[in-house]
Amino acid sequence: MTTLGAVHRPQLPPERLRSVVLAAEESGLDSLWLWEDCFLESGIAAASAALAWTERLKVGVGLLPVPLRNVALTAMETATLERMFPGRVMIGVGHGVQDWMGQVGARVSSPLTLLREYTLALKALLAGERVTVSGRYVSLTGVALDWPLAAPVPIYVGGLGLKTLDLAGEVGDGTILDASADLERVRLIRSSREHPVVVYVETDSRDRAFVTDLVASVAEAGASSVVLQQSATSEDPEGFVRFVASLAGHHSMG
Known part of the structure; x- marks a missing residue:
């Protein structure tokens, strides 16, 4: 069964988030995804507000840029959200x-090495382990969460390049593909692993038949969740999330 979600783009000012979140909750949308794009909005701060305003909506942050964030801080923030809003957090x-x-002085010479070290450390911390590691980029000495989780939060790894996607399959609990990915890339991932694949799909259309066909083609390629996103210039994000929810309500995504 393929679920259907929507993106709230950070190109909209933060004060617009509440009305979009409430529209998503009231219309029955399964999930709303937020982005931590520089230098727009904090993904974790926005997710915390969105979760607090709702009762059932799942809220994802995809992606958190790992060079920008210490892994212990990300683990603390993720665990805090999951303990307050269990089962509704996706990271x-x-x-x-x-x-x-590069603008913030955080660019590294081997992004793949950093992402591997970071993801493994983050998952270990969220699993309640006491972590000591001295990697090329990630260094922790006896770090453990004082408020661990009863069950770990799945950590998705996003990317587009083949090496990053191979890494996602190796260390991630799921993979996120952005809107530039073609269906062959989705099929390639699903043929090599069993974990969830979230695919962003960009569309400004409100043509129900067109969008339904678009979602169906991505789902048939193997996406476990199709997340529709509007362009950065969209002026009706509330209407868009209601439209996406109506698609899920009237058409089987299985």
């Missing part, structure tokens, strides 16, 4: 846009 991590990482 994705990735390289971040390299030019942006």
